[in-house]
Amino acid sequence: MLRVAVVGSGPSGVYTAQSLVQQSLVPGVRVDVLDRLPCPYGLVRYGVAPDHEKIKSLQQNLRAVLEDERIGFIGNxxxxxxxxxxxxLLELYHAVVYCVGAARDRRLGVPGEDLVGSFSATDFVSWYSAHPDAAGNGFGVGLGGRSAVVIGVGNVAVDVTRILARGADELRPTDVPHAALTALESSRIRTVHMVGRRGPGQAKFTTKELRELGGLPGARVRVEPADLALDPAFADPSGLPAVNRRNLEVVRAWAEDGDADLAGDADDADGLKGSEAARSIRLRFFLRPAEILGEDGRVAAVRFERTEPDGAGGVRGTGRYEEIEAQLVLRAVGYKGVALPGLPFDEATGTVPNAAGRVLRDGAPALGEYVAGWIKRGPTGVIGTNRPCAKETVTSLLSDAAELAGRTVAADPQAALRDLGLEPVAWPGWLSIERAEAALGRSLGRGPVKIPDWAGLRAASRDGGAQGA
Structure with missing residues (x-):
């Protein structure tokens, strides 16, 4: 028998477990998928926006893998x-594959970044996704203002912009936690600026995500023609990859839409124009954050430096500045891996040094230790990119199988975990959490609603949810 631990139950971890049982020539392979949370699915549960039901339905595919009799889930x-x-951990299992993702957000490194009302988009996503680490975050202060600035032009930036501009009634049928729904329902934000330091031809969002901004009820998108004129690719996008060309087509249509000025140009003192439902999304390009300005310790505006193409695919500053009013700032400029004590780590790349998934210690492969997903390759690609990444790592592991199987390991890893004072949550405990979330939703007149705190999740995992609900 070959016992393997996979640390992390997001897509990369589940695909690794699936690949192990599918590719293995060892008839007795068993895989335990470990997670620090009592809930599986990683960023599919806690990173995909609640209104993206099609992507969130991927949980059913991940669930089918975790219900395989050769695979066990061990949470908490x-x-x-x-x-x-x-x-x-390596004393308990023949091999360990770390699929721990990239949990840290990148900072802007500008003055004022820590003012009240300035957050990472990662924290905002965790809050409206009910991640237990996010319980109690004070987003209500920023939502009480009339203007928000989202810094970044990738899919995370599009997601948080969409949530800010979407009406609470549209989020009520989702599993967004009750406290977050209540705060978003009371939001007074009417203008959301999504700002990038480069042009639309270099933006990282996908066209499908981008188009969704133009389909929000009660919201209009505005693009500044002067920003677009700075992008050499805007006049002739033929040299761009297909997705970037499609993005430019969408942005061009918005720029040409004379009705895109519906909201936000002449806001009254309360930040409203016409009906209270009217919201404006403004896409801005070639602006680099220079400083977050404050008033009484809170965010009041963001100062940007105008940039221009440098002729080599990047941008340079022009020395010209402009300010955008904001009471809420969300930075969405990328993720970075976090060092796990006891594993080697490359701070520059935010990854664990590896060769085809084998962890390298002092430049040599460490028998029994492997990585897959973002902690292996960095925060790149989409969910599906994790499949070939996991397959490569599993191929390396299985080629080491003869040597790995000769190691002496624990007969019952879960018992060994309990001996350490841990309280593992197995698959039945997760099913209890699901029942508790369904009961919580019923009590609120909604579908299943996520339990947003550690105590509630742990209680639900133990007793079927009486305390958690």
């Missing part, structure tokens, strides 16, 4: 805490 187990070091 954090590697690096409670004595469960990578070295100790």
């Amino acid at each position: 187990v954090e590697v690096g805490a409670g004595g469960l070091t990578p070295a100790r």
Whole structure:
């Protein structure tokens, strides 16, 4: 028998487990998928926007893998805490594959970044996705203003812009937690600026995500023609990849739409124009954040430097500045991996040094230790990119199988985890959380609603949800 632990139950972890049982020539392979949360699915549960039901339905595919009799889910187990070091984990299993993602957001590095009302988009996503680490975040302060600035032009920036501009009635049928729904329902934000330092031809969002901004009820998109004129590709996009050309077509249509000025140009003192439902989304390009300006310790505006193409695919500053009023600032400029105590880590890339998934210690492969997903390759690609990434790592692991199987490991890893004082949540505990979330939703007149705190999740996993609801 070959026992393998996969640390992380998001797509990369689940695809790794699936690949292990499908590719293995060892008849007795068994895989435990560990997670620090008592809930599986990683960013599919806690990173995909609640109104993206089609993408969230991927949970059913991941669920089918975790219900395989050769695969077990063990939640509420954090590697690096409670004595469960990578070295100790390797004593329990023949091999360990780390699929821990990239949990840290990148910072802007500008003055005022820590003012009240300035957050990472990662924290905002965690809040409206009911991640238990996000419980209590004070987004209500920023939502009480009339203007928000989202810095970044990738899919995360599009997601948070869409949530800010979407009406609460449209989010009520989703699993967004009750506290977040209530705060968004009370939001007074009427203008959302999504700002990038480069042009639309270099933006990282996908066309499908971008188009969704133009289909929000009660919201209109505005694009500044002067921004677009700075992008050499705007006049002739033929040299761009297909997705970038499609993005430019969407942006061009918005720029040419004379009705795109519907909201936000002549806001009254309360930040409203016409009906209270009217919202404006403004896409801005070639603006680089220079400083977040404050008033009484809170965000009041963002100062941007105008940039221009440098002729080499990047941008340079022009020395000209403009300010955009904001009471809420969300930075969405990328993710970065976090070092796991006991594993080697490359701070520059935010990854664990590896060769085809094998962890490298002092430049040499460490038998029994592997990585897959963002912690292996960096925060690149889409959910499907994790499949070939996982397959490569599993191929490396299985080629080591003969040597790995000779190691002596624990007969019952879960019992060993309990001996360390941990309280593992197995698959039945997760099913109890699901029942508790369904009950919570019924009590609120909604569908299933996520439990947003650690205590509630743990209680639900133990008793079927009486306390969690």
